Amino acid sequence: MFDKILIANRGEVALRVMRACKELGVKTVAVYSTEDADTYPVRYADEAVCIGPAPANKSYLVMGNIIEAAKTTGAQAIHPGYGFLAENADFARACIDNDLVFIGPSPECIERMGDKSSARETMKSCGVPTVLGSDGCLDTVEEAREFAQAVGYPVLIKATAGGGGKGMREVHDPADLESQYRAARTEAGAAFGNDGVYLEKLVLRPRHVEVQILADDFGNNVALCERDCSVQRRHQKLIEEAPSPALTEELRRAMAVAAVKAVRATNYKNAGTIEFLLDERGQFYFMEMNTRVQVEHPVTEEITGTDIIKEQLRIAAGEPMSCADRAPFAPAGHAIELRINAEDPAHGFRPCPGTVTRFEPPAGPGVRVESYVRTGSRISPYYDSLVAKLIVHGQDRAEALARARRALDEFVIEGIETTIPFHKRVLANDAFIAGDVTTDFIETQMGDVL
Template sequence: MFRTVLIANRGEIACRIARTCRILGVRTVAVYSDADADALHVHACDEAWPIGPAPARESYLNTDRILEVARRSGADAIHPGYGFLSENADFAEACDRAGVRFIGPPASAIRAMGSKSAAKSIMQEAGVPLVPGYHGDDQSPEHLQAVAEEIGYPVLIKASAGGGGKGMRRVDDPQDFGDALDGARREARASFGDDTVLLEKYLLQPRHVEVQVFADGHGNAVHLFERDCSVQRRHQKVIEEAPAPGLSEDKRRAMGEAAVAAARAIGYQGAGTVEFIMDAHGEFFFMEMNTRLQVEHPVTEMITGEDLVAWQLQVAAGAPLPRTQEALSFSGHAFEARIYAEDPERDFLPAIGTVAGLRTPEENRHVRIDTGIREGDTISMHYDPMIAKLVVWDSDRSAALLRLRNALQAFTVAGTTTNVRFLDRIAGHPAFADGGVDTGFIETYRSDLFPAPTPPSDRVLAVAALYELLSVDQAAAERARGSADPWSPWHATDGWQPNSDNHHVLHFLDGDNDLEVVAHYRRDCFLLDLPGGTVRAEGTLAADGRLRVALDGVHLDARALQTDDRLRVSIAAEDRELVIHDPLAAGMADEVREGSLTAPMPGTVLQVMVNEGDHVEEGAALMVLEAMKMEHTIRAFVSGKVDKINFREGEQVSEGAELLAIAAEE
């Protein structure tokens, strides 16, 4: 086994690898960018070295700097994690030249699967079923469009060198092919430095099912069963599960054998994932092979009881696979929900900001949390906005799904927008509960998953009011304990006011709506005047924001996290952020003049599609921004004349910056 492993990654990935290394007694070396100087993964390892500025290309993708740290720290192996350099064949070879073991497959295997086009040719020879499509060398727009016509729409344009949904476009209409091809190539070039694409027939109602494979240097190869990753947004996975629902044993065996055949065809070693797409009839086709461990590997670990990172270390150190295929089995069911700092209501835009408050469910044998974020950490524009992976296991799918919902409802984040409640709506949807998943799940049930805004319930308002009142009581009691005159009426916590009755008016803002709650003090409770009537309220407040409340005798558990004037309240499936409002304070000024368009997130201007003086129609594309290696098109929300353009291509913009202004038509 290795003595020292350098982890060439960050965040939850580095923390997860460090955890297994610690169990095995392997010393770990972290690397970090300037933006990550105080990150959790820095503290999770035995030592940590700086490697450059915040942009990944200048730090986490700086192979020379990482190899220098490996030499100076005495590392005898490098684990690239998943992402960054994990599928970089040149880096794998550079490690070999430097005398450092690359914990991953041979460079030849990475190259074989690094091009989706080449991979499909290899799989075709190995007898692995393929989706109808084109993965040839002729990349002219005219030829590609002609091939698309032959395949038949809808077609999928995919970056040959890519993954993670980047450089991917679905095209339903031939008229849209040219623009979609340009966008896919531009995004592929920015993400992978290669704008080669392939075409595939887009299967309707497809499922995304992948198989975990492992191979060693002794000729052994096995699969550790499958995962269903069908629920996706923007071609990126949202909730994964293992095993795949509704899969027969015969189909499971056939997919596993095909995945192992794929691994053997390229002389694979280490952990890999063979991704299949399955049509509505249950037929499966090779999609791609990821020559690394996957983000969703914990669900496989939960059902098999195996530590896949430990397997990686052992295989890289020259040991044979820990188990044969016959010795592998699984039990129960597991889900993984990816918790991101993003806004589902704004097309899942990354929500850059500080995690001012973080409360998570308790970890145990049923609940696992993989994270690289702590309370007070910042979600940076430079990296993936993942906060945590919430993983649950139980004896069967329905029991595991209940675990998932309970865990999501106990997960509270303040200071930035997250997808937690959106994930809970997916987990609570009847179609999901029935196992009716496909890659179009979110679009199919969009009206259910994105319900129209509703006012906060009386329960939410009551908990918000109780939190405020109990916080005031606790602060007053603390002041009284430290006062020279603890019996002064100014320290009273019963609502006493000179020349007034004992009540208090609280104001909360929900968007533009000012919601008033009148709290009447009683000896052992509060009477709260709420929109739906008056309730008797009492409760206790813990230091971490947990509340145990009773509303008209009904006892509830709740959580509240306050950041400045913002209060996030969570009760079961309800999660609302309210603003604690002082109506006597000056009103907020309108920061953005009518007709202007502002940046929804920090990023880089990739393309400006209009000129000053141009007339544009509502919905017209104006600019393309890039953030988190994804493109976001800024569109006109009114018809009018482009009055001013404030940024040009290549320039950086901050969130809220006025990009351009439109003089609206009268």
């Protein structure tokens, strides 16, 4: 195991990694922008290094500063968290070139699976079901129009790089194709430095179901059950739960088999996620692979008893994962994660940065809160709006729902607007209570301004 690692991130994910390291006896190095100098993760780490001013492109995205901080402090490895440089193959390669272990997959895997178009082709070649889509990127409107006419509308324009819904546009009317194609390319270029897009036949009213995987250098490839991430706004996940209410045992096994097949086909190592769309007939299709740990990993930890961050560290250190002998995994109980963001759902989820004047998280049986926020913390306008993740676990979904309602009622955050009222409305919604949720849930069930 490593003696010391650097966490190339901020906020709750930096703190999450640091806590896993402390339990393993590994010292940690935090990096921070001037904006984050007084945050709790910076104080929690054994050492901390300032890497630049507030804007991410002058601090958390500056590879050279992060590499230098690791070398100066004697860190042996870098954990990228999620976001920022987590899926940047050049950063992973820079770590290796500087004799640092990148805690994640190889740069080659990141490149191959980070390009969604090539990832689709890889999945098709190994027998994982994929949505009907274009062969590679479409460089002109004319090519896009020709594909859309061939497969029929509606279609989905997707950026080949990145994620988070950026560079993604649904097209239901042929008259809208050109404007949406150009908008998707512009957004993708600005967000990812790559304006390549491809087209897929749009799967109507799907569920978003993903499978958590782990793979090590000893031939262990495991699927840690699935998560349902169908409650989304503009392709941004808001609520996740595990297991999915929609899956039969047969379908669960089939998804797990497909996910492991994808891992073996790419020679993947470390933690990752295979994301699927599940249609109304119960057919699932590969959507993309996330070559990192994800925001919603705690719900999987709760139902499998597995610390995914510790497993990442073990795998990166050249050790076998500790959970392989428990595969295949069956979900134990039910877990739900609610993302508490500094946003005002009553006004189109408008960002609400500011100072938290009171922060009192819920507690009690089956309640877990992951947050870097304390009373007096400042939610910065420079970074994402995530304040806390509320995770609940129950013996079954009914108990998890009851626990989530109780925990939301206990949660006190003052000084800023948050999405807590929105989550209370979702948990009172009949469709959500019944587990009948697709990716258009907010538009069709909640009546919120998008």
